[in-house]
Amino acid sequence: MLSEKDYQISPIVQESVMHNSKSLQNLQSLSASLFGISAGILGLESYSGFLFYIFFSFLTSLLMYIIRVAPSTFPKEYKDNKGTDNGLGSGVGGVNKYFRGGFEFWAGGIMNGFAGLC
Amino acid sequence: MTWISKTITVFGGLLLAHACYSAQEHAALQSFKAAATSTLTSSTPVASSLPVDIAIETIVATLVTVLGLVLGTRPLRPIQWRVWAGKIEREGEEGFLGNNGEVEKDYMGNPFSYLESRPSFVDIRKQRKEFADFVVKQ
Numbered sequence: 428m429l430s431e432k433d434y435q436i437s438p439i440v441q442e443s444v445m446h447n448s449k450s451l452q453n454l455q456s457l458s459a460s461l462f463g464i465s466a467g468i469l470g471l472e473s474y475s476g477f478l479f480y481i482f483f484s485f486l487t488s489l490l491m492y493i494i495r496v497a498p499s500t501f502p503k504e505y506k507d508n509k510g511t512d513n514g515l516g517s518g519v520g521g522v523n524k525y526f527r528g529g530f531e532f533w534a535g536g537i538m539n540g541f542a543g544l545c
Numbered sequence: 546m547t548w549i550s551k552t553i554t555v556f557g558g559l560l561l562a563h564a565c566y567s568a569q570e571h572a573a574l575q576s577f578k579a580a581a582t583s584t585l586t587s588s589t590p591v592a593s594s595l596p597v598d599i600a601i602e603t604i605v606a607t608l609v610t611v612l613g614l615v616l617g618t619r620p621l622r623p624i625q626w627r628v629w630a631g632k633i634e635r636e637g638e639e640g641f642l643g644n645n646g647e648v649e650k651d652y653m654g655n656p657f658s659y660l661e662s663r664p665s666f667v668d669i670r671k672q673r674k675e676f677a678d679f680v681v682k683q
Contacts, residue, residue, distance in 0.1 A: 437625055437626065437627065438625075438626040439624050439625060439626060440622070440623075440624055440625070440626055440629045442622075442651065442653070443622035443623060443624045443629055444624050446619070446621075446622055446651070447621045447622060447624065450618045450619045450621070451618075453618070454614055454615065454618050457614055458610075458611050458614055461561075461607060461610055461611065461614075462607065464561065464565070465561070465603050465604070465606070465607040468561075468564055468565050468568050468595075468599075468603045469595065469600055469603055469604075470568075470594075470595060483607065483611070486608075486611070487611050487615065490611060490612060490615045491615050491618070494615050494616060495615070495618060495620065495621050496621065524623050524624070524625070524628065525621040525622070525623065525624060526624070527624070
């Protein structure tokens with residue numbers, strides 16, 4: 428966890444944070460309803476339905492990573508500086524360039540389902 | 546780019562609707578068969594699960610729709626100030642295009658542009674020369 432001093436040294440753009448998490452949440456709520464429809468067609472209930480939801484929400488994050496995050500973090504920028512001081516942060520694969528932490532990105536789809544829990 | 550994502554999403558939605566219709570027809574057929582056999586033999590009907598092709602179609606439709614939705618998301622922006630400002634400095638408005646090829650509405654512009662217009666950094670001699678040339682031309 429970064430302290431206040433770290434934020435003063437390397438400030439964060441709040442508008443970008445809000446923009447990114449808004450587009451991610453938009454995608455997740457749209458896809459969650461879709462997974463509900465699919466689970467209903469397949470007749471999945473209780474445990475298997477929950478596993479279906481977890482699996483597909485993780486798959487959504489993976490697709491988002493492949494399509495939106497990876498292309499802009501892996502080209503020359505990343506290879507030149509080995510990810511030390513190019514704004515990619517210490518997150519695996521450069522998720523930290525766009526999100527506060529990897530958890531928000533990878534587990535956001537599952538955690539958004541439990542509204543009010545976190 | 547926006548039409549690609551929309552086409553993929555609509556195609557996935559059609560597949561999903563077809564799978565839903567197939568599943569409904571399958572259920573209707575099963576209940577019809579059960580009713581027919583129960584009147585003849587009065588034995589308990591065997592509930593059969595969904596055919597594998599409908600299951601595959603549902604999963605493929607879900608994946609295709611999610612792919613379309615992901616392609617339709619707006620491009621992400623760097624959250625760290627120096628990366629974000631560097632991107633604006635390098636690419637300008639080009640780096641903040643939405644899916645429809647236009648500059649996004651909440652694009653604020655270069656945060657350092659005020660530095661260029663500070664009075665101390667105005668090249669007054671150059672401006673005077675330009676004005677003199679302008680006067681001579683008139």
